Amino acid sequence: MPRFGLAEAMEDDPVDLADSAYSQISSQLAQWSGEADDDDNEMDVVSTRRKSLFTRAGFVRPPLASPKLSDFKKSANIPNLNTDMVDINSDNNTSLPPPPPPSTSSRPHLSESYHASLTTLLQSYPSNPSFALQSYFSMLSKGASTEHLSEESNVWSLLTKLVEGNVQMLTSPSPSSPTPPPTFKDITSNVTATPESVTQAVLTTDPKIFRRAIILEWLETCAKEHVSYTDPSISSKKSKMWPDTLSSLLSSSKPPSFSPDLLPPLRGTDLIDESSLLSSCLQFLRAGELQEACELCEKAGQPWRAASFSGGNLTGEVVTSVEEGKMEIMGNSDFLLWRRICWNLSRSLKNAPTNKIMGSSLYPPEVYESLIYAALSNDRETLLGSGLLKGFFDRLWVNFRCLHNRTIDETVVAHNKERRAATSTFSYPGTPAVEDKSESDQLSFTQSIKSVNENTIVATAPASTIYHHAIKAIILGLDSVSSFVQTSKYESIDQLRFLAHLSLIPDLKMGVKTSLLKPYISHLVDMRMLELVAVYVSMLEEDDIVDMYVRVCLVTEDVDERRLVYNLGTEHLPEQMEEILSSSVSNTILSPSNPSSNKLSALQWLTFDDGYALELLTKSNLLLRQLMTEGLFETSQTLVLSHVPSDTVSTIRAMVESKEEAADLADDAESVIWEYESLVASVIAIAKYTLWKETLAKCTVAVDAGGDPVQVHGLTVEEKEIMDKMKERESRITNSSKAKDLAEAASETVAALQTVLLFTGGYLNMSAEEDQQDSQRANEINHLRVSLVPLLLNMLMHVNFTMGQQTSDRSYFKACMEMTVTVAKPQTFILDCLSQDAVKEFMEKVAEAGNKYVGLGGKLG
Numbered sequence: 130m131p132r133f134g135l136a137e138a139m140e141d142d143p144v145d146l147a148d149s150a151y152s153q154i155s156s157q158l159a160q161w162s163g164e165a166d167d168d169d170n171e172m173d174v175v176s177t178r179r180k181s182l183f184t185r186a187g188f189v190r191p192p193l194a195s196p197k198l199s200d201f202k203k204s205a206n207i208p209n210l211n212t213d214m215v216d217i218n219s220d221n222n223t224s225l226p227p228p229p230p231p232s233t234s235s236r237p238h239l240s241e242s243y244h245a246s247l248t249t250l251l252q253s254y255p256s257n258p259s260f261a262l263q264s265y266f267s268m269l270s271k272g273a274s275t276e277h278l279s280e281e282s283n284v285w286s287l288l289t290k291l292v293e294g295n296v297q298m299l300t301s302p303s304p305s306s307p308t309p310p311p312t313f314k315d316i317t318s319n320v321t322a323t324p325e326s327v328t329q330a331v332l333t334t335d336p337k338i339f340r341r342a343i344i345l346e347w348l349e350t351c352a353k354e355h356v357s358y359t360d361p362s363i364s365s366k367k368s369k370m371w372p373d374t375l376s377s378l379l380s381s382s383k384p385p386s387f388s389p390d391l392l393p394p395l396r397g398t399d400l401i402d403e404s405s406l407l408s409s410c411l412q413f414l415r416a417g418e419l420q421e422a423c424e425l426c427e428k429a430g431q432p433w434r435a436a437s438f439s440g441g442n443l444t445g446e447v448v449t450s451v452e453e454g455k456m457e458i459m460g461n462s463d464f465l466l467w468r469r470i471c472w473n474l475s476r477s478l479k480n481a482p483t484n485k486i487m488g489s490s491l492y493p494p495e496v497y498e499s500l501i502y503a504a505l506s507n508d509r510e511t512l513l514g515s516g517l518l519k520g521f522f523d524r525l526w527v528n529f530r531c532l533h534n535r536t537i538d539e540t541v542v543a544h545n546k547e548r549r550a551a552t553s554t555f556s557y558p559g560t561p562a563v564e565d566k567s568e569s570d571q572l573s574f575t576q577s578i579k580s581v582n583e584n585t586i587v588a589t590a591p592a593s594t595i596y597h598h599a600i601k602a603i604i605l606g607l608d609s610v611s612s613f614v615q616t617s618k619y620e621s622i623d624q625l626r627f628l629a630h631l632s633l634i635p636d637l638k639m640g641v642k643t644s645l646l647k648p649y650i651s652h653l654v655d656m657r658m659l660e661l662v663a664v665y666v667s668m669l670e671e672d673d674i675v676d677m678y679v680r681v682c683l684v685t686e687d688v689d690e691r692r693l694v695y696n697l698g699t700e701h702l703p704e705q706m707e708e709i710l711s712s713s714v715s716n717t718i719l720s721p722s723n724p725s726s727n728k729l730s731a732l733q734w735l736t737f738d739d740g741y742a743l744e745l746l747t748k749s750n751l752l753l754r755q756l757m758t759e760g761l762f763e764t765s766q767t768l769v770l771s772h773v774p775s776d777t778v779s780t781i782r783a784m785v786e787s788k789e790e791a792a793d794l795a796d797d798a799e800s801v802i803w804e805y806e807s808l809v810a811s812v813i814a815i816a817k818y819t820l821w822k823e824t825l826a827k828c829t830v831a832v833d834a835g836g837d838p839v840q841v842h843g844l845t846v847e848e849k850e851i852m853d854k855m856k857e858r859e860s861r862i863t864n865s866s867k868a869k870d871l872a873e874a875a876s877e878t879v880a881a882l883q884t885v886l887l888f889t890g891g892y893l894n895m896s897a898e899e900d901q902q903d904s905q906r907a908n909e910i911n912h913l914r915v916s917l918v919p920l921l922l923n924m925l926m927h928v929n930f931t932m933g934q935q936t937s938d939r940s941y942f943k944a945c946m947e948m949t950v951t952v953a954k955p956q957t958f959i960l961d962c963l964s965q966d967a968v969k970e971f972m973e974k975v976a977e978a979g980n981k982y983v984g985l986g987g988k989l990g
Contacts, residue, residue: 236623237658242272243630244661250633251664258635262292269630279354280596281627283522287347287603288634294343310334317543320551324541324559325443325460331540338536344604345529348522349417356416358409358425370430372399401489406431407497410438411517414504415526422501440467441505443541444559462559464541466567471506472574475499479511492517507534507575521590521597525604528586535578542568595624599631607636615641625649633668643669647677654681659690663697674705675712682713682734686727695737710734710741714748718755725764728752732772742780746801749773753808754909758916762815769809778802804910807885807893811917814881818924821874825931828867868936875932879944882925886951891958892918918962922952926974933978939985945978 246268253261270285316330333339395403406429413422423435444460461467481495500518503511509531512518518527545568548557556562587601595617602613614632619625629649632642650665659681666678678698685694698706717723717731732752735745749768756765774780781802785795885892893914895907926945933941952959952971963971983989 236276236626237656239272239276239278239623240626240653240656240658240661242275243269243626244664246272247630247633247664247668251667254635259292262635263289266292273627278623280594281623283351284596284599284603284627284631286351287344287600290343290347290350291340291603294339313540313543317540318547320544320548320557322544323444323460324464324544327544328443328537328540331536332533341529341532345526345533346417348526348529349415351522352412352416352526353418356409356412356418358405358412395494400494401486401491402429403494404486404489404491404497407494407501408491411497411501414501415523437471438501438505440464440471443537460559462561463565463567465538465571466565468506468538468571469567471502472508472571475502475506475508475511478502483516504530507531507538507571507578509575509578509581519591521592521600524590525586525600528581528589531575531578532581535575538571538575542572595619595627599627607634610634611637611641614645622652625652629665643673647673650677650681654684657690659685659694660697662694663701666698667701671705674702675708678702678705678709679713679716682709683716686730688733691733692737695734699738707741707744711744711748714744715751718748718752725756725761728755729764729768729772732768736772736774739780739784742777742784743798743801745773746777746781746805750801750804750808753805753812754913757808757811758909758913762812762819765808765812766816769812778805804893807888810881810885810888811892811921814878814885814921815924817874817878817881818928821871821878821928824867824871824874825935828871828935871935872932875928878928879925882921882928883951885921886918886925886959887957891956891961892921894958915962918959919964919967922948922959922963922971926971926978930974930978930981933981933985937985939982939987942978942982942985943987946975946982949975 246265249268250261250265253264266285266288270282270289273279273282273285311330311334313331313335316327316334319327322330331338332342394400406425409425410422413419413425419438419441423438426432426435426438440461441464442460443464444462478495478499481499482493483496485492496515496517500512500515502508503515504527507530509527512527512531513524518524545560545564548560549562549564583604583606587604590597590601592598592601598613598617599610602609610631614628614637617628619628625645625648629645632645646665646668650662653659653661653665662681663678666674666681669677681694682691685691695706695710698709702709714731714734718728729752732745732748735741735748749772752768753765756762756768781798785798788794888894893910895910926948929941929944929948933939933945949972951957952963960968979989
């Protein structure tokens with residue numbers, strides 16, 4: 130059985146439409162703009178949508194106004210999504226129960242497709258909101274369809290249709306227009322217009338009626354992909370009406386009766402074939418393809434049935450044949466009479482047996498035939514009472530179709546009355562001269578449809594999935610969509626993705642977006658789809674933007690991923706990026722659970738652009754203070770050598786000089802540079818001290834090893850003496866070289882330590898003004914200074930004292946004694962960092978050095 134696929138069933142692919150729409154809309158806007166200038170802003174732009182055999186001859190486009198340009202974040206009003214309907218209050222429409230945690234299914238291709246749709250929306254929305262939304266929804270619909278998420282695809286296709294309709298509905302005059310839109314009375318009073326054109330005008334002038342027509346068309350489009358049928362033309366037997374029954378009658382000895390009440394039952398396969406045919410016709414009708422149903426009947430040898438289905442064509446153009454000299458009216462002048470006949474046929478078949486045919490999944494033909502004629506006659510009661518139309522989409526279709534057809538019936542009746550009142554001498558084509566009872570009967574029998582509206586429709590539609598609830602909310606309008614998004618719970622990643630993108634419809638509350646985008650962003654990060662994250666983060670509120678992207682940075686450690694996150698953040702979050710990087714580095718450094726390696730690595734975020742050089746140095750100082758306070762001097766050395774570019778200080782100074790108003794910036798920059806250079810000086814000094822200790826250890830081993838005699842057996846006494854002298858000479862040369870290395874290491878260490886202790890203004894000694902500006906920083910620096918200065922002083926004393934002992938060079942002891950002058954100088958502020966015990970220990974060491982100095986022949990004074 131051939132089956133209609135989505136691509137075959139739809140007249141225009143949504144994405145193809147979106148791809149071509151922009152150029153067409155732009156050129157049309159320009160054209161209409163010119164017409165407005167020439168004709169005092171009176172535009173008469175009429176276009177028709179696809180024609181249907183069943184009185185949906187298309188929708189007239191009212192005068193198109195230029196779309197309002199507005200920023201996406203502030204959002205624009207979407208008239209086509211807004212209605213005056215209230216929220217869903219029925220018990221049948223409560224939100225879904227709280228779901229379990231989302232599943233791990235990811236559909237990465239779908240996430241990429243949805244990301245592309247959002248990018249298109251953001252790029253196009255400021256200049257052309259309608260085109261942007263149409264592209265957004267159509268791309269989402271195609272993406273979901275590609276992943277076989279048909280229910281979700283249906284939601285996006287509905288929004289696509291509504292936005293597409295919104296473009297065409299902007300013809301209704303704006304409040305400032307001097308010409309108000311025509312009323313129902315105005316339209317139906319045009320007696321010279323054909324019933325077809327009058328009906329078409331009514332269907333497209335009233336926004337609510339037009340919106341309902343769009344929803345009906347969407348419901349029928351959704352049904353197209355599910356139509357399945359058997360083509361009678363593939364079998365010569367089925368191209369005739371009831372061939373088995375006819376053959377049986379012809380071979381019977383009894384003459385057949387052709388009274389409709391005495392027809393024999395269908396025989397052979399005719400019963401199943403008839404049910405199959407009518408089932409296919411009902412499916413085509415449900416999909417808005419009545420013409421296909423008629424053609425199927427003709428192929429099955431039943432042209433009379435096709436004719437009975439075709440009475441819904443309203444009277445249109447009047448064609449005059451010159452050759453025959455007569456006038457031909459296109460359409461059915463007795464349209465409402467045909468409606469009543471269909472109604473009676475439907476009701477006469479309504480009580481037929483409803484059990485399935487034995488051995489088949491089909492029902493008797495009367496079941497399908499009754500529903501077909503009920504749909505054609507607008508018999509809502511019969512349609513809703515059928516077990517074949519109890520699904521969610523079927524219920525919506527029944528109600529919107531009946532509303533649509535009721536509008537057509539009311540228009541035809543009103544137009545006929547106006548025509549009859551206008552003349553009594555002749556009748557207009559398509560309108561009976563005398564009012565027929567069928568007109569009043571049709572309106573009377575369908576009076577209950579007048580009470581049907583969007584609220585009653587969604588209240589009775591049996592929604593069973595989150596997508597059904599979304600469709601109901603969209604039918605009610607934007608306020609209901611906002612409420613639905615805010616209260617809905619997701620049971621899977623697919624549903625989370627759907628709700629997150631639904632929340633991005635302009636005019637929805639920002640809080641709704643945030644509550645859904647945050648978990649979706651987290652999902653993208655978990656899936657390492659970092660290239661998609663920045664765009665979604667940009668849709669959050671200001672505070673949430675920084676917080677969310679900081680979290681992204683904190684879990685990104687690979688250098689290539691960091692570069693990607695940084696580049697996309699710079700593109701989509703340019704105003705917040707500096708704060709984001711600063712916060713992410715600070716959070717990493719200040720977290721006590723993070724190892725030192727992670728803290729060092731975090732500084733990389735601030736090396737991607739020279740513009741962050743000052744912030745890099747500031748955060749480096751923060752980490753250095755922390756590491757040195759904890760005694761992690763080797764890690765501090767790694768930071769200075771490997772994680773801060775050597776030209777950072779010069780880059781900062783060049784940046785400050787390039788600023789016109791740089792006084793405050795220069796002061797801040799110099800304070801940061803001063804702290805960094807101070808910390809680096811102490812890091813270098815401690816590294817020199819460590820190197821000196823290692824050199825000292827090597828020299829001590831060499832000296833101790835130099836006196837060992839050489840034990841070689843079998844040598845004469847003279848040979849042994851020669852060997853010992855050679856060894857002694859070699860040892861002297863080695864020790865001399867080691868002593869030289871040790872002296873050089875000591876000299877460099879002393880110089881480095883003195884550089885720190887003799888720092889201008891005192892090592893890490895902040896001014897009172899700087900203390901007030903950043904008390905936290907001042908406290909940390911002061912704490913580090915109090916712990917470092919005594920340590921460095923002890924290191925300096927240790928180097929000089931040890932070298933004096935190793936070399937018996939009294940100048941080293943003299944240097945120890947001279948340190949009292951350095952410590953005592955007020956300019957060094959060293960005494961401020963020493964406790965009483967520390968001062969006492971220092972003076973004892975100085976006294977011991979003095980004794981050593983005198984012992985080596987030095988003179989005091």
